[in-house]
Amino acid sequence: MDLSKRIDRAMTRAIAQAQGTDAPAGSVPGRLAAALNYAVTPGGARIRPTICLSVALACGDDRPALSDSAAIALELIHCASLVHDDLPAFDDADFRRGKPTVHLAFSEPLAVLTGDSLIIAAFDLLARTEAADALRALQLVRLLAHHTGMPHGICAGQGWESEPKVDLRAYHRSKTAALFVAATQMGALAAGHEPEAWGELGGRIGEAFQVADDLRDALYDEGTLGKPAGQDAIHARPSAVDELGVQGAIRRLQDILGGAIASIPSCPGEGQLAQLVRVYAERMTPVAPVRV
Template identity: 40%
Template sequence: MTPPKIAFETRLKEAACETGALLSRLLSDTPLADEIARPAHLMAAMRHGSLNGGKRLRPFLVRESTALLGGPAEAASRVGAALECMHCYSLIHDDLPAMDDDDLRRGQPTVHKAFDEATAILAGDSLLTYAFDIIAAPETALADRLKTELVLALARAAGPGGMAGGQALDLAAENHAPDEDGIMMLQAMKTGALIRFGCESGAIIADASREHRDRLRAFGHKIGLAFQLADDLLDVTSDAATLGKAAGKDAARGKGTLVALHGTEWAEERLEVLTAEAVDLLSPYGEKALVLQEAARFIAGRDS
């Protein structure tokens, strides 16, 4: 039997390659049915913001959670690509001067630097909209009822009560530092919500029971908290060359984080607890869950 860590690393790389190839096809300059035209400059900016590497962790979570419950792999690939479009839109907008004002993303110029601010806004808008197109399209071979559930779940995860709302709280935190509960809510919304969707969507795609959906949702919540905590830890302990983006920006902007509140030792201990809780949630699935359990350990221990 392949060790879980090696199996995870292999599956993560495969998912990244396949997601990148699918996104490349989806983001071609050729218009789809009922589209009038695809401006080349806009499409180039969209590709710059989404085909620039990255681990493709969120599509991986969609694929693996779907496989765990025996759902269709092709539909999972398309839903994963839709989720990655949503994630990349958020990064493009997050990097804008009016938001976090970053010049570097995944080791290369951010979209507003490589193009311009207006194009970056439109590229983000287009990726956001296209995410729902990909799910709803006939090529995503799922029952309409399941597509509706996916669209609703993604909208709730990405909208004012999820990622976008979390970004609003994050900007406000620069002027009024939140307490611990406020930080946890902010992070569960800004970062955790899309990761949670990545796990929960597998149960929807597989048309699984509410019990399975709730369990994967809880798993996604735990690893989402761990992801952001690890990110905050890296912001303190790593450098721009390793991260592929600026380091130390949270402290420079006065943003409240759990690491700033409690220190690095507490954060490392908390990551261990979150990982153990996430792994335990999937224990009823036995060996079928080993890769996802290893994903939880990777998220907590990553170095970039």
Template identity: 45%
Template sequence: MARADWQHCESILRQGSRSFYTAGRLLPLPIRQALAPLYAFCRYADDVIDEHPADENTVALLERRLDRLYAGRPESDPVDRAFALVIAQYAIPRAIPQALLEGFRWEVSGREYETLDDVEAYAARVAGTVGAMVTLILGRRDAETLARAVDLGVAMQLTNIARDVGEDARRGRLYLPREWMRDAEVDPATWMEDPRFNPGLGSVVSRLLERADFLYRRADDGIARLPEGTRVGIRAARLIYAAIGGRIANAGYDSVTSRAHTPLSQKLALAARALPARWWKAGDHRRDGICTAPEAQFLVEAVTSTPVVLPSSPARPIHLPARATREARVESALRVALGRLTAAGCPPKLALALRDALFPAGHRLRPTLCHAVADALGEDEPQLLDATAVALEMLHCASLIQDDLPAFDDARERRGRPALHAAHGEALAILASDALILGAINSVAMVAHLRPERTGRLIALLSAAAGAPRGLVAGQAWESEPQIDLGRYHEAKTGALFEASTMAAALACGHEPEPWRALGHHLGLAYQTADDLKDATGPDEEDATLGRPNAALELGHEHARARLKRQSRLAMRAIPAVNGAARLRRTVEQMLAMFEAVGSVPSPQRHLARSGAE
């Protein structure tokens, strides 16, 4: 890292947050050198949002800057240059800073926070993300430490909210739980018209600080898990920030009339109180790696889903591929898309059904295949690729909802949980399926401005894969026919979306899609044959009971297994000769090995089949 770039970032930290700067002086120099660019990037993004509070294009610009950071081509700016090095050195998954920007998008969209869970979901994005990234810089990647770091970040943001009630209100923002305000007989809309302190509002601020104190205490066990030389600095930051709550309490919880601050003398005294943390031992009472705020758990999973072997010294640089891990990137993009679908105004029951339709994840085969093809070709528009991957998974999840409906399979379970219609009712399941199909198309349409010459063809391709005459809808409709063509049924029900996964990836990267059709086609048929073998094995034989076409039942098990092997060979041969073909070949081999395992292991229960390679 260039010395001038680091000095520029440290000056932003020193001027922007005396609390963090004071605590940071207790950390080893290599850690301080990495934390300064992290803080500077977050501060820059926050300042941009404050300057353009109602402009969603501002967030899009920040996302483009993030694209360049993860592509290894940062903007010619000292903050971007320095932060790009930190991202690479400490293997920070893109999902984490992407979630930070998602929180800023919530701000500019005027999102309202009804409950504490809503507030903590916001806090997880704008502050829990920072806690997670700091933990990676400190050299810890385990779920237990990360979960407590996210708790600490959320606690600090709740303190911020309690401190800035008046200042935020004068900017037209309200982050207190509206439900709590009404409980205290303070109408949020009326109060925002004339923001003044009153005892009811004070009680809300007091409740929020009590919650923050609980999270601060939870975070202490995580601090004890940090490397010995870093604990004092983090403990000092925790004490200094928690002391802000004490200043607010001393003012009668009135953070409207004035804004609490901690004088330097108190900060220094608190920093001294942090010294015993160096000898802390981690307790055994909190080892589950679960964040207190459920909406924050994806931050932990973004790190732990793909382990990275770090050097023994956190100061030593490591060299990683520019692309973020596919799994974390897909999950992050899906959560952003879910946030759009369930934004303010969405009926609460529909929002819950949509969440359960997309999470928890299956194997995400289709978006993973899409990313693998793009990696082989070389992506140039990460946002367009992410939108395409999201669309593919939404279409797939919509098809699963429809497949499970009483009109078709009448399945009661999916992925080891109640099927959507069993959990939320048939009407909401149908509506959730509709919303996912439309959301898939909208996902690509929203980024049409990036590459308009590509997005029109992408939307046409995805629509064809979902509809008639040879898409998902047609595949489901074949089950209603008196005579079924097994080949056409498989090509529509499964092959169409696998073909779309490879072809859409090529289109999103600016390449012609047709050379990629065969790979998707053969992978889709291999998958469906493996699934048929699984469904036809064991005492249930549900496909036979439902009269549904099945390769194993029609061709016999041996011929079906031969078909699976043949389609696997054809899939490998169909990989086009591109620069990244070797990497793609490894991904395809892993998928085919999964299909082989699924097709060869007996599964006496249909619900176990439904939790396999979806």
């Protein structure tokens, strides 16, 4: 099965579980249930679960069900963070993935609850592991919490935007890189490998994504992005384009990805993984400025 099919199937199962599709009719709040599915579709690149499963496969993937749970837990958290970040109190975004944001399509209360429910569904998924793999699953819960909450996860990253004085390194590390570090480390751990050695690969991929995102935000229009463009400038957020210019940011992106490939720990699927990063590198590098 190719990775995207594997991810889609596991995501469909996880959302059905959170929606309570096997509960008696009318015993579950239907609008919130619908919002959960709305918030995770269409899937787009599913980049974090793809990285997670790619690392798990490179490490032997001896517990595929657990790898699936790790991958989907990450994506649920990622989607939750998008729903909350789009809220009027944050980015006040109208569109995401080419359709109205959850608070516009449903309501603001349902958007808050959708984010909360997706966060909880992520941990629930990891907890539905067979008793024989309980220790590995519990370590996955801890890794996911570390990279998601306070003091060093994506909540902390978002929190930096409310500080009068920002530690830029901590900000980028937690806001964007954290879930990529989680992706490589959780993939390795799900397959029974020590997660620590995999942190650098995730960190570098995360850094590359931040630079690529800054580039796309600066260069592309809303139609191409599927969400409002130019948000970094509007919200005066730190950006690699602002710091280095467009060409400088593209060079930085290529340097980071070179470092990412060099950092891959020794494992059975090392070569394939390096190839995957190369493919992403090509996809991430903007070909031409198209902002209108």
